[in-house]
Amino acid sequence: MLSRTADHLYWMARYTERAENTARMLDVAVQTSMLPQSAQDTEQAWRAILGISELQDAFDARYAALDERNVIAFMVGDPANPSSIVSCLTAARENARAVRGVLTTEVWETQNATWIELRDRLRLGLDGIDPGEFFDWVKHRCHLARGVTLGTMLDDEALVFIRLGTFLERADNTARLLDVKYHEAGAAATHDVLTQREFYYWAALLRSVAGFEIYRKVYRDSVTPARVAELLMLRADMPRSLLACMEQVLANLKAVRNGVSAGTERLAGKMHADLQFARIEDVLAAGMDATLGRFMENIYALGNGISRDFLVPLGD
Amino acid sequence: MKDFFNEMTVGDAGAVREHYRAFDAWLQRQPLERIERKRAEADLTFRRVGITFAVYGDGAGTERLIPFDTIPRIIPAHEWAALQAGLVQRVQALNMFVHDIYHEQNIVRAGIIPAQQIYQNAQYRPEMQGISVASDIYAHIAGVDIVRAGKGEFYVLEDNLRVPSGVSYMLEDRKMMMRLFPELFARHRIAPVEHYPDMLLENLRSVAPTGVLDPTVVVMTPGMYNSAYFEHAFLAQQMGVELVEGKDLFVDANAVYMRTIRGPRRVDVIYRRLDDDFLDPLAFRADSTLGVPGLLSVYRAGRVTLANAIGTGVADDKSIYPYVPDMIRFYLAQEPLLNNVPTWQCRRPEDLAYTLDHLDQLVVKEVHGAGGYGMLIGPASTRAQIEDFRRRLVARPDGYIAQPTLALSACPTYVDSGIAPRHIDLRPFVLSGKTVSMVPGGLTRVALQEGSLVVNSSQGGGTKDTWILEE
Numbered sequence: 157m158l159s160r161t162a163d164h165l166y167w168m169a170r171y172t173e174r175a176e177n178t179a180r181m182l183d184v185a186v187q188t189s190m191l192p193q194s195a196q197d198t199e200q201a202w203r204a205i206l207g208i209s210e211l212q213d214a215f216d217a218r219y220a221a222l223d224e225r226n227v228i229a230f231m232v233g234d235p236a237n238p239s240s241i242v243s244c245l246t247a248a249r250e251n252a253r254a255v256r257g258v259l260t261t262e263v264w265e266t267q268n269a270t271w272i273e274l275r276d277r278l279r280l281g282l283d284g285i286d287p288g289e290f291f292d293w294v295k296h297r298c299h300l301a302r303g304v305t306l307g308t309m310l311d312d313e314a315l316v317f318i319r320l321g322t323f324l325e326r327a328d329n330t331a332r333l334l335d336v337k338y339h340e341a342g343a344a345a346t347h348d349v350l351t352q353r354e355f356y357y358w359a360a361l362l363r364s365v366a367g368f369e370i371y372r373k374v375y376r377d378s379v380t381p382a383r384v385a386e387l388l389m390l391r392a393d394m395p396r397s398l399l400a401c402m403e404q405v406l407a408n409l410k411a412v413r414n415g416v417s418a419g420t421e422r423l424a425g426k427m428h429a430d431l432q433f434a435r436i437e438d439v440l441a442a443g444m445d446a447t448l449g450r451f452m453e454n455i456y457a458l459g460n461g462i463s464r465d466f467l468v469p470l471g472d
Numbered sequence: 473m474k475d476f477f478n479e480m481t482v483g484d485a486g487a488v489r490e491h492y493r494a495f496d497a498w499l500q501r502q503p504l505e506r507i508e509r510k511r512a513e514a515d516l517t518f519r520r521v522g523i524t525f526a527v528y529g530d531g532a533g534t535e536r537l538i539p540f541d542t543i544p545r546i547i548p549a550h551e552w553a554a555l556q557a558g559l560v561q562r563v564q565a566l567n568m569f570v571h572d573i574y575h576e577q578n579i580v581r582a583g584i585i586p587a588q589q590i591y592q593n594a595q596y597r598p599e600m601q602g603i604s605v606a607s608d609i610y611a612h613i614a615g616v617d618i619v620r621a622g623k624g625e626f627y628v629l630e631d632n633l634r635v636p637s638g639v640s641y642m643l644e645d646r647k648m649m650m651r652l653f654p655e656l657f658a659r660h661r662i663a664p665v666e667h668y669p670d671m672l673l674e675n676l677r678s679v680a681p682t683g684v685l686d687p688t689v690v691v692m693t694p695g696m697y698n699s700a701y702f703e704h705a706f707l708a709q710q711m712g713v714e715l716v717e718g719k720d721l722f723v724d725a726n727a728v729y730m731r732t733i734r735g736p737r738r739v740d741v742i743y744r745r746l747d748d749d750f751l752d753p754l755a756f757r758a759d760s761t762l763g764v765p766g767l768l769s770v771y772r773a774g775r776v777t778l779a780n781a782i783g784t785g786v787a788d789d790k791s792i793y794p795y796v797p798d799m800i801r802f803y804l805a806q807e808p809l810l811n812n813v814p815t816w817q818c819r820r821p822e823d824l825a826y827t828l829d830h831l832d833q834l835v836v837k838e839v840h841g842a843g844g845y846g847m848l849i850g851p852a853s854t855r856a857q858i859e860d861f862r863r864r865l866v867a868r869p870d871g872y873i874a875q876p877t878l879a880l881s882a883c884p885t886y887v888d889s890g891i892a893p894r895h896i897d898l899r900p901f902v903l904s905g906k907t908v909s910m911v912p913g914g915l916t917r918v919a920l921q922e923g924s925l926v927v928n929s930s931q932g933g934g935t936k937d938t939w940i941l942e943e
Binding site: 157158159160161162250253254255256257258261264265268269272313317412414415466467 | 709
């Protein structure tokens with residue numbers, strides 16, 4: 157397979173996953189904002205949303221007030237924001253179009269139909285959309301994109317690069333979310349008996365990664381920050397956890413191993429092993445900031461490694 | 473333009489031609505709403521599938537649908553047989569002409585074509601002089617534009633020997649018709665066209681460099697913002713070969729490679745869908761970022777095949793067009809089976825004088841023009857437009873040719889006011905390799921504006937499915 161083809165497939169998947177994660181995050185934020193809270197807390201919460209994607213400066217340069225309306229405008233429909241849902245879904249479709257011949261007709265048509273409907277939905281601007289319904293639609297379209305990929309594509313290298321993109325992006329998103337939320341909670345993250353407000357805080361975090369119901373099933377116990385961290389980092393059976401994502405990244409990297417990819421594979425293997433054999437007590441003792449910071453640096457290095465080894469090689 | 477050949481009916485009473493009778497009987501029973509509904513369904517499908525073309529100069533990344541008309545253009549078997557024989561003959565002669573031009577130039581020595589018509593032609597590529605190409609074939613894919621005029625005679629309007637496009641619409645239109653009106657295919661014996669990609673792949677493999685037993689074929693595109701990108705992706709997918717851009721290829725040790733996730737892989741045949749000028753920045757346009765540095769030298773060494781070959785434009789130029797019948801006589805010792813449109817070459821003083829005297833009746837075309845741009849259709853132009861064109865013509869007469877305004881045939885077409893005749897042409901695709909082959913059919917383009925003779929998709933033309941009936 158052409159390196160450029162692999163590159164487009166990988167980014168198609170990354171952008172699709174990023175659109176879904178943005179929708180999840182905003183959905184939960186909108187729901188949380190309906191709870192009684194001070195104006196200061198509300199603003200703090202929206203600032204945290206921007207912090208997850210490191211977009212505070214870009215936002216401040218374009219909008220005066222930090223409120224729900226502006227954050228949603230920026231994160232949903234602003235083409236100047238490369239992480240907005242409209243930018244992600246457009247980029248996913250552009251990447252798909254560049255390799256439409258490699259995709260099955262159904263995968264391509266799903267990406268194209270999403271883009272066509274997105275433009276229809278946003279034609280009247282943000283006033284025309286109902287945020288909750290819109291975020292459900294984005295999630296649904298991303299589920300569909302993944303499902304039609306697994307349901308119709310040959311299990312070959314093309315699928316491997318799609319999956320690499322999906323899981324690398326998902327690992328990055330989960331890590332960023334945890335990092336910001338732990339940071340925001342500060343000292344509150346260290347005790348186990350939650351106030352009502354703190355309960356809603358951690359429950360919202362779980363919901364944004366579709367983890368609330370899973371949490372109940374796994375722990376059958378009250379919500380504590382330590383268990384939330386364990387679930388989202390160390391549980392191999394939680395589909396959005398760091399460990400589950402790294403398992404997939406490692407397996408898919410092995411499947412396309414080439415003459416220059418050993419270093420990248422070793423890094424992925426080390427990240428995987430670190431999570432696999434970690435205990436949450438030790439992680440908390442070492443500090444979440446440090447652990448997640450290192451993980452995100454490694455994810456970044458891994459992305460660079462995949463690009464260098466497979467996607468934009470210096471062939472000549 | 474009242475007096476034209478109607479593909480479906482004869483005379484004022486509108487008697488239906490034999491080969492349209494079964495279709496007409498079916499059409500009479502269809503409520504207009506059904507046709508309208510089916511048309512909307514076709515639009516929706518084309519949009520979802522992304523069968524679009526990019527429009528230049530209309531904002532970056534604008535994609536448009538080519539209007540699809542649900543009424544087919546039908547050609548009976550015997551007419552097709554005659555057309556096919558004429559096309560094979562013509563493309564054979566054209567390939568021999570290109571070979572001759574880049575070798576002995578016997579046709580120039582014989583005094584049939586003036587030497588300056590070759591050397592002053594911007595499409596002549598001195599780099600090709602004396603170079604051998606596989607099977608001596610240059611135009612592996614030719615898209616010959618055919619029109620019907622007068623009482624129904626076929627004329628060749630243009631030989632497109634560089635990078636002719638449109639074949640994907642021929643295939644998609646057929647797929648769409650079968651999806652919308654399956655019952656029609658049970659009523660007619662319509663010759664299939666769906667095997668075109670297989671024939672194309674076979675043809676491309678047959679012209680691989682000598683000694684390559686299992687050639688790697690690729691389709692080369694200028695990229696996804698090119699107007700014909702859909703077709704490039706479509707053909708690569710249908711043939712099961714890689715769709716590459718220039719940046720995916722590189723030259724090393726006198727061979728062409730593509731960059732893959734497993735390292736470099738040798739490429740033997742490049743079905744390139746970009747013009748000569750952009751192929752190799754070292755040899756042609758230095759500012760081209762679409763090409764592959766060093767490609768020409770590998771090509772000249774015979775270690776990669778380009779389809780079509782470099783330099784075929786010397787044969788499909790409008791200034792060479794008038795000589796094609798003589799080429800057929802010269803190379804094949806046969807009489808041409810297809811008509812050429814009578815052509816005045818404005819570089820000749822007497823032809824220029826005639827043209828200037830009859831501008832309101834003639835079609836005047838730029839010698840190097842394409843896509844329906846830069847031409848004058850006298851009868852459809854205002855006084856001012858004609859005078860404006862006259863000044864351009866007098867300033868540079870050798871840049872133009874003139875032809876009579878042909879009364880193009882018309883085919884019933886679904887338009888806003890119902891079903892009405894609209895002018896059409898036909899582009900069959902002729903494949904040349906070890907043999908010359910083609911699928912029965914081609915792309916029928918239709919000028920959707922009433923009275924318009926311009927069928928180009930860039931200027932509001934649409935397409936129709938083309939049926940060759942089997943006997």
